[in-house]
Amino acid sequence: MNIEAQFKNIDNFSGFPNEDYGSLYLQLAKTFKDKIHPEIKTKILEIEKEGYYNNHGIEHINMVIDRASKIIDTFTENESTFSLSTYELFILLISIHLHDAGHLIGKRKEHANKVHEMLSRYCGKMLTAAERRTIGDIAKAHGGKDDPIGKLVDEHISGFEIRTQLLAGILRLADELAEDKTRASLGLLELEDDSKDEPNTHLDKCSEVFHRFSESLDSIRVQGNEIKISFCVNKRLLNRVFEKKKEDGSIEETFLLDEIYSRTYKTFLETLYCNRFFPSKSRFNVVKIKIDLLGEYDETFRTISYELIEKGYPSTESMNSLIHEQIKDGENVLDGVYFARIINEEKHEKESV
Numbered sequence: 001m002n003i004e005a006q007f008k009n010i011d012n013f014s015g016f017p018n019e020d021y022g023s024l025y026l027q028l029a030k031t032f033k034d035k036i037h038p039e040i041k042t043k044i045l046e047i048e049k050e051g052y053y054n055n056h057g058i059e060h061i062n063m064v065i066d067r068a069s070k071i072i073d074t075f076t077e078n079e080s081t082f083s084l085s086t087y088e089l090f091i092l093l094i095s096i097h098l099h100d101a102g103h104l105i106g107k108r109k110e111h112a113n114k115v116h117e118m119l120s121r122y123c124g125k126m127l128t129a130a131e132r133r134t135i136g137d138i139a140k141a142h143g144g145k146d147d148p149i150g151k152l153v154d155e156h157i158s159g160f161e162i163r164t165q166l167l168a169g170i171l172r173l174a175d176e177l178a179e180d181k182t183r184a185s186l187g188l189l190e191l192e193d194d195s196k197d198e199p200n201t202h203l204d205k206c207s208e209v210f211h212r213f214s215e216s217l218d219s220i221r222v223q224g225n226e227i228k229i230s231f232c233v234n235k236r237l238l239n240r241v242f243e244k245k246k247e248d249g250s251i252e253e254t255f256l257l258d259e260i261y262s263r264t265y266k267t268f269l270e271t272l273y274c275n276r277f278f279p280s281k282s283r284f285n286v287v288k289i290k291i292d293l294l295g296e297y298d299e300t301f302r303t304i305s306y307e308l309i310e311k312g313y314p315s316t317e318s319m320n321s322l323i324h325e326q327i328k329d330g331e332n333v334l335d336g337v338y339f340a341r342i343i344n345e346e347k348h349e350k351e352s353v
Contacts, residue, residue, distance in 0.1 A: 003069045007089050015086045017128075017158040025090060028123055032097040033058055035122065040100055059182055064096050068174035070222045078224065078282040084167075087160045091131070092167045095138040099171060115139040130157045134164060141168040142175050149277055169277035176270040177220050177227070184214035193236075209242035212256050213263060227271060227284050231260055231291045235301070238293065239340035239347075255336020257291070264289050265319045268308035285309065293339070304334055 008026075013019045037058040075082045084092070101122075102114030116136035124132065134155050141148035149169055155162045188202040189211055203211060216237075221228040237256050244252045244259075254262075268287045275283040287308040292300045306326035311318075327334040 001069065001073070002066065003072060003089055004065050004093060007086070007093060010086055013086075015160070016090070017087075017160065021087075021090055024126060025093065028094055028126060029097060031122055032061075032101070036101050036118070037061055037097075060100070060178060061097055063178040063180070063182070064099075064171070064174045065093070067177045067220070067222070068092065068096065068170050071170055071174055071177075074222055074224065075279055075282040079279050082279055082282070085160065087157075088162055088167060091135055091138065091162055092170065094127075095135050095167065095171055096174070098135060098139040099142045099175065101139075128157070130155070134162055138164060138168045138171060142172045149274070165277040169274040173270060173274040176267055177222070179214060180217045180220065181215050184211040186215065189215055205243050206245045206251070209244055209254060209256060209259050212237060212242070213259055216256065216260070222284075225283065225285045227267070227287045229264060229267070229287065229289050231289070232294055232298075233257065233260070233291060234294050234298070235296065235343065238336070239343040241340075255340060257334075257339060258336040260289075260291060261323050261335070262319070265308065265323065272310060 008022075010022060013021055041057045072084065098115050098119055101118040116132070119127070119132050119136050119139075127135070134157060137152055141152060149165050149172065152164045152168055154164050185203065189208075191202045192208070216231045216233045217229070218232050219228075219230045233256060240256065241253050242256065242259070244254055246252050264287065271284050271287060278284075289306055289308070291304040293302045293304070295301045304327055306323055308322060311322060324333045324335070332338055
């Protein structure tokens, strides 16, 4: 069940410090929806000179809530005794609303560190100091590689237990899984596809690959101890070379297929990290990926499938062995270079006739 809908249906507030938390949530959510979420996309476009990456507005927040709901549903299915308290639901929901708000006062790399300030400036009088601290800590932990969730400690607010690490793990993985075509600028991509203008006229050349990734992601399903991700990639995009700006400002070239391999491996690493803070029977032990390559009329001409399972010590260096050993055709690795060469050869043959 959607946790926001579940919270709004609560009629007994004995599990809260006082009786006002139903109306308080509505007031806080309205503040975020009216004053913060609509501004984030505009602000990212302003502060990121190479263009915004994808949608960070209210649609993204709703998707994170949906993904968190599905994660929690799997916990209750796997362990009948598992539940979040109604107060923990409140803390989690406000943390989700807050997690990207730092973009309004900080650059992309530092936005997670600005969440406490944003909460204090916009919602300071509505929450207690302990609530602001805990919610800010959970929201801040959605980013970073310095074990931000591991540094948290479980809290007691007004005598009520808040499992801070568990909530932060749910938020972080839900944010990672909150991806599909709705986060892409589909209208601008459609203009790119109509061949009437030069490529990258409507989207910055260092942003397009992120929107293409979102556009191609068809479905994410959380079930049992598995995460299943499916993509549909049109043939016309397989030989396109995209550009990405690296952290040092240099430009890196990539194919969309290789971006999918890289991003799904990141999802796998995020899953392993968040697993540490989940109930033991509800940890996700495999990420399954299916990529349908589509022809001119959206017919599948090839399907690439692989599974990411914990094996050895997790690192970026192990990505090639973990994925590439599953996507071979004879001696050929079915990566972006392989399909670009095949498509370019087919194109050359047609032009020679």
